[in-house]
Amino acid sequence: MAKDYDLxxxxxxxxxxxxxxxxxxxGLKVALIExxxxxxxxxxxxxxxxxxxxxxxxxxxxxxQNAEEMGFTxxxxxxxWDKIQARKDxxxxxxxxxxxxxMKKNKIDTYEGHGxxxxxxxxxxxxxxxxxxxxxTKNVLIATGSRVRELPFAKSNGKxxxxxxxxxxxxxxxxxxxxxxxxxxxxxxxSMFARMGSKVTIIELAPQILPSEDGEVVKEMVRxxxxxxxxxxxxxxxxxxxxxxxKVIVSCEGIDDQNFDKVLLSIGRAPVTDDLGLEKIGVSVxxxxxxxxDEHYKTKAAGIYAIGDIIATPALAHTASxxxxxxxxxxxxxxxxxxxxxxxxxxxxxxxxVASIGMTEETCKEKGxxxxxxxxxxxPMAKAKIEDAAMGFVKIIFEPKHNEILGVxxxxxxxxxxxxxxxxxxxxxxxxxxxxMTVHPHPTISETIQEAAHDALGGAIHM
Amino acid sequence: MAKTEVLLxxxxxxxxxxxxxxxxxxxxxxxxxxxxxxxxxxxxVDTEIPAPASGILLKVSAAEGDTVTxxxxxxxxxxxxxxxxxxxxxxxxxxxxxxxxxATSTQASxxxxxxxxxxxxxxxxxxxxxxxxxxAAEKGIDLATVSGTGLHGRITKKDILNHNPTVTTxxxxxxxxxxxxxxxxxxxxxxxxxxTFDEDGNELLxxxxxxxxxxxxxxxxxxxxxxxxxxxxxHVTTVFEIDMHEIVKSRExxxxxxxxxxxxxxxxxxxxxxxxxxxxxKFPIVNTSLDGNDILFKKDINLGCAVALENGLxxxxxxxxxxxxxSGIARRLNDLVVRxxxxxxxxxxxxxxxxxxxxxxGYGSLTSNPIxxxxxxxxxxxxxxxxxxxxxxxxxxxxxxxxxxxxxDHRVIDGEGGSKxxxxxxxxxxxxxxxxx
Numbered sequence: 001m002a003k004d005y006d007l008x009x010x011x012x013x014x015x016x017x018x019x020x021x022x023x024x025x026x027g028l029k030v031a032l033i034e035x036x037x038x039x040x041x042x043x044x045x046x047x048x049x050x051x052x053x054x055x056x057x058x059x060x061x062x063x064x065q066n067a068e069e070m071g072f073t074x075x076x077x078x079x080x081w082d083k084i085q086a087r088k089d090x091x092x093x094x095x096x097x098x099x100x101x102x103m104k105k106n107k108i109d110t111y112e113g114h115g116x117x118x119x120x121x122x123x124x125x126x127x128x129x130x131x132x133x134x135x136x137t138k139n140v141l142i143a144t145g146s147r148v149r150e151l152p153f154a155k156s157n158g159k160x161x162x163x164x165x166x167x168x169x170x171x172x173x174x175x176x177x178x179x180x181x182x183x184x185x186x187x188x189x190x191s192m193f194a195r196m197g198s199k200v201t202i203i204e205l206a207p208q209i210l211p212s213e214d215g216e217v218v219k220e221m222v223r224x225x226x227x228x229x230x231x232x233x234x235x236x237x238x239x240x241x242x243x244x245x246x247k248v249i250v251s252c253e254g255i256d257d258q259n260f261d262k263v264l265l266s267i268g269r270a271p272v273t274d275d276l277g278l279e280k281i282g283v284s285v286x287x288x289x290x291x292x293x294d295e296h297y298k299t300k301a302a303g304i305y306a307i308g309d310i311i312a313t314p315a316l317a318h319t320a321s322x323x324x325x326x327x328x329x330x331x332x333x334x335x336x337x338x339x340x341x342x343x344x345x346x347x348x349x350x351x352x353x354v355a356s357i358g359m360t361e362e363t364c365k366e367k368g369x370x371x372x373x374x375x376x377x378x379x380p381m382a383k384a385k386i387e388d389a390a391m392g393f394v395k396i397i398f399e400p401k402h403n404e405i406l407g408v409x410x411x412x413x414x415x416x417x418x419x420x421x422x423x424x425x426x427x428x429x430x431x432x433x434x435x436x437m438t439v440h441p442h443p444t445i446s447e448t449i450q451e452a453a454h455d456a457l458g459g460a461i462h463m
Numbered sequence: 464m465a466k467t468e469v470l471l472x473x474x475x476x477x478x479x480x481x482x483x484x485x486x487x488x489x490x491x492x493x494x495x496x497x498x499x500x501x502x503x504x505x506x507x508v509d510t511e512i513p514a515p516a517s518g519i520l521l522k523v524s525a526a527e528g529d530t531v532t533x534x535x536x537x538x539x540x541x542x543x544x545x546x547x548x549x550x551x552x553x554x555x556x557x558x559x560x561x562x563x564x565x566a567t568s569t570q571a572s573x574x575x576x577x578x579x580x581x582x583x584x585x586x587x588x589x590x591x592x593x594x595x596x597x598x599a600a601e602k603g604i605d606l607a608t609v610s611g612t613g614l615h616g617r618i619t620k621k622d623i624l625n626h627n628p629t630v631t632t633x634x635x636x637x638x639x640x641x642x643x644x645x646x647x648x649x650x651x652x653x654x655x656x657x658x659t660f661d662e663d664g665n666e667l668l669x670x671x672x673x674x675x676x677x678x679x680x681x682x683x684x685x686x687x688x689x690x691x692x693x694x695x696x697x698h699v700t701t702v703f704e705i706d707m708h709e710i711v712k713s714r715e716x717x718x719x720x721x722x723x724x725x726x727x728x729x730x731x732x733x734x735x736x737x738x739x740x741x742x743x744x745k746f747p748i749v750n751t752s753l754d755g756n757d758i759l760f761k762k763d764i765n766l767g768c769a770v771a772l773e774n775g776l777x778x779x780x781x782x783x784x785x786x787x788x789x790s791g792i793a794r795r796l797n798d799l800v801v802r803x804x805x806x807x808x809x810x811x812x813x814x815x816x817x818x819x820x821x822x823x824x825g826y827g828s829l830t831s832n833p834i835x836x837x838x839x840x841x842x843x844x845x846x847x848x849x850x851x852x853x854x855x856x857x858x859x860x861x862x863x864x865x866x867x868x869x870x871x872d873h874r875v876i877d878g879e880g881g882s883k884x885x886x887x888x889x890x891x892x893x894x895x896x897x898x899x900x
Contacts (some may be wrong), residue, residue, distance in 0.1 A: 164680040337614055404620075429592030429620055
């Protein structure tokens with residue numbers, strides 16, 4: 001007999017997992033289907049968590065190399081890449097176990113296999129071994145996420161031409177690395193491997209790396225990456241890759257062919273919507289492969305919801321979680337507030353870190369929005385010097401009539417933590433005045449935020 | 464020159480603020496002590512505030528629609544208009560008026576800081592955001608007229624930008640401003656419908672033209688209380704038929720004498736209330752509240768009596784009705800009904816009810832299925848008295864018959880308890896023999 005559920009969640013990433021738990025909390029009987037052996041999706045297995053674990057090691061390595069300045073005599077120092085990898089694997093494993101526990105605690109049935117629609121109320125699950133079973137449900141939350149995007153003329157082979165999925169488990173730090181695509185993923189890996197000693201070249205088709213970030217921030221980022229000996233080639237079109245077993249020959253338009261030990265293809269991610277049986281429920285995807293949904297993440301088919309990387313909202317773990325939380329509350333008959341995407345923060349874990357929310361100066365200009373800027377650098381702040389983090393700034397873009405905060409862009413240490421203040425600020429519709437009025441603890445790097453707000457109002461103190 | 468400050472008086476336990484409905488006297492007008500000065504509306508009642516002194520109303524410090532707190536300055540009354548200039552000086556803080564040194568003690572400064580400090584005090588009471596308040600200030604929008612769609616009714620940027628100021632020029636504007644200072648009633652009682660507009664700007668609901676009228680504050684509160692009660696208590700109703708012969712006979716023989724002595728008419732209601740009180744004494748389970756897994760038996764019988772008003776209903780309470788005679792109940796009831804209709808009830812008059820009675824029989828209703836007034840557990844519904852042919856002592860006779868219903872909370876009271884109470888009530892009426900005076 002097929003089991004009956006109130007909700008079946010397909011995909012156990014940061015969207016699906018949160019949706020399943022919230023649904024269970026609200027009293028629904030929930031099944032969670034995951035194709036991978038482990039729960040946690042891209043984020044935990046081949047995304048946010050393992051990359052940040054490696055970045056933390058790279059940061060420590062950098063600090064050790066520069067420990068002299070702090071008063072340490074270190075002598076010869078070295079790192080053991082295997083151990084760095086093992087630490088990363090351990091953190092990932094602990095988080096996976098944590099998720100298993102949460103599923104058990106919330107009495108969520110987990111199924112390992114590929115979930116497909118048989119009908120709106122029946123889902124088939126095909127295990128890796130080919131075993132098939134079906135379950136019945138009243139509602140479905142599709143949370144299948146995304147996969148690495150490939151180029152038709154330059155495919156990864158898992159050997160010397162890798163994607164982020166492969167390079168996370170790379171056995172040794174490559175001497176030379178070409179990063180194709182200077183988006184968030186590419187820049188993070190470039191930053192990490194450069195710190196571990198690789199000679200890194202970023203090749204980006206667009207006129208700037210991190211194309212969606214504020215121009216001033218990107219300029220500062222480029223300056224820093226170059227200081228770390230990273231070569232950046234923007235406006236450069238890749239023609240082809242050739243792996244001869246030892247080296248990869250990278251051919252680009254307008255420049256000579258170059259050889260690299262490894263190539264990382266990081267040109268973006270594509271939604272996983274192709275093998276779900278969507279045609280069985282009358283749902284079709286758009287040109288980009290995204291599933292159209294309304295503001296409550298309802299698809300065209302009654303009782304079927306979609307969230308995360310498979311809809312045309314920012315492809316971020318925390319965004320997927322928020323969307324899943326919302327969708328499931330709607331399914332359970334609640335009336336949650338719709339998500340305000342202007343208040344959705346971005347975080348980039350390069351060295352230096354970048355975090356942002358809302359509009360950039362470029363989008364303000366493009367849309368003809370009247371704006372002003374308040375800005376303050378880290379350099380004068382005592383805590384930034386103490387932490388050896390004097391590089392960076394906080395930039396607040398605001399509308400001058402009511403001082404509404406339009407966008408905030410932070411580059412520098414703890415940027416990804418500090419942006420949370422503005423995520424709350426945007427939700428509460430805080431204006432620059434309240435940020436300036438908020439007493440920030442001293443000494444902290446967050447004082448820069450208050451100073452940027454003071455600057456916006458015409459009177460930064462420590463400049 | 465003597466000046467008197469008019470402060471918002473304490474109007475009852477737990478009533479800390481009121482909204483100014485209307486000023487009955489203009490600045491510069493003469494006022495006499497104890498004459499009505501302004502009307503205010505609280506969560507509990509609408510009431511008048513009398514002038515504390517005779518003289519000239521020099522200055523009005525709180526506008527219609529403003530929400531004011533207890534002890535807040537409302538106006539200044541002086542001897543003559545020559546006081547007017549002097550009154551323009553900063554008004555002393557309310558606490559100073561009471562003899563506490565200004566802002567030297569922490570207590571005084573805390574008290575001060577809890578008071579609305581911006582001139583648009585009404586705006587400060589509404590949930591909004593810093594951005595919304597700035598936009599409201601710029602555009603001169605009273606936030607009390609904007610409905611919020613944010614968390615817990617918060618007014619968001621979107622709400623204020625979508626706010627249609629033409630709505631406030633409608634004739635109902637006064638009502639909206641006065642009666643709904645804040646959209647504090649939870650959304651569950653007032654889900655928004657989707658309406659459209661035709662080319663002429665008429666609002667349409669499912670294609671039907673509508674005229675939008677905001678609910679008064681009283682209406683909103685009734686809506687909320689009714690929804691809450693239905694959700695909280697499983698309602699069960701039981702109905703008895705009662706022979707009112709003895710009561711009709713008693714009233715007929717005493718009403719003239721009663722009117723001469725008391726100055727108001729003797730109605731059937733005091734008889735019914737009296738019979739109910741005597742039944743409550745025998746079955747105190749109907750005079751309780753449920754608190755978690757405990758039943759709270761009330762030591763007083765405070766009878767709430769529903770009184771219909773122009774655009775709503777209010778339930779003033781006859782306190783300690785168990786200690787009153789029939790004429791005592793009649794007097795208290797008359798006093799409350801007269802004051803309810805003249806908007807002179809104090810918040811205390813509508814608090815602390817332990818059992819309620821509603822009498823739609825006055826409008827011809829035979830029986831009713833009323834909603835319990837939380838946190839009470841029972842309400843008595845009275846039908847109209849009709850002469851009917853009934854079998855009386857094995858003969859067909861014409862008797863004045865009345866249906867009475869008891870609606871009770873089945874968590875606390877079972878069918879047996881409810882029926883026994885109502886049987887006792889019936890017995891008290893059918894065997895009535897006491898003199899009403």
